[in-house]
Amino acid sequence: MKYLIVGLGNIGPEYAKTRHNVGFMVADYLAKKHNTSFEMDRLAYVADFKHKGRSITVIKPTTYMNLSGKAVKYWANQLKIKTENILVIVDDLAIPYTSLRMRGKGGAAGHNGLKDIEAQMQTAAYPRLRFGIGDNYSKGKQVDFVLGEFTEDEKIDLDGLIEKSADMCLSFASIGLSRTMTQYNK
Template identity: 85%
Template sequence: MKYLIVGLGNIGPEYEKTRHNIGFMVADALAKKFDAKFEMDRLAYVTDFKNKGRSITVIKPTTFMNLSGKAVKYWANQLKIPTENILVIVDDLALPYTTLRMRGKGGAAGHNGLKDIEAQLSTSAYPRLRFGIGDNFSKGKQVDFVLGEFSEDEKIDLYGLIDKSVDMCLSFSAIGLSRTMNQFNK
């Protein structure tokens, strides 16, 4: 069984620690757990490892967030991974901070990375791990908030949430979507 785990984010040091790059942060933590190193490849930084008899490829698209679907489609086709075995890790303004939620499908909710993945895969029925970043910003300041770094208060919980996200990714590949949702979603 093969799985593709996609951490969404933007490349470049100016985005590295921003809320919008939580997908990259989780992907990095997942790779680190298995001593896997990312290599630059077609449209993404790519690494792979085995866990519980599953082959897992992790990518961080280098296409910038709004064109993430191009990398997802390429690697899913290249590795012959079915849509139900793709897991996209994404920041979510609609969920309160500290909320992690796995879903088998859903709308893009204004998220341009998800919109592009949906367009490229021709479906919104692909699993995603939504990492709640909250909506603690003033009117008109959404972009600044999303592209801002986590506050000192948020950092207290951040690394525990990243670790839990890694556990959810591994659970997804080991026991499947519905059992993982039952175990982790509140």
């Protein structure tokens, strides 16, 4: 069984610690936990490891957020991974901070990375892990909020949330979407 885990984010040090890059943060944690590292390859940084007999490839697209679908489509085709075995980790304004939700499908909800994946894959029926970042920003300041770093108060919970997200990714690959949602979604 092969799985593709996609951490969404933007490349470059100016984005590294921003809310929009939480997908990259989870991907980095997964690679570190499994003693592997990312190598630059076509359209993405790529890391591979085995977990409970499953082959897992983790990618961090280098296409920038708005063109993430290009990398997802390429790697899914390259590795011959079925859509239901792809998990996309994404930041979500509509979910309160500290909340994590896994879904088997859904809309893009205004998220340009998800919109592009949907367009490239020609379906919205792919699993995603939505990492709640909340919506604590003033009118007209959404971009600044999303591309801003987590506050000191938020950083208190951040490492634990990243670790739990990684656990959810591994659960997805080992016991499946339905059981993982039952176990983790609140």
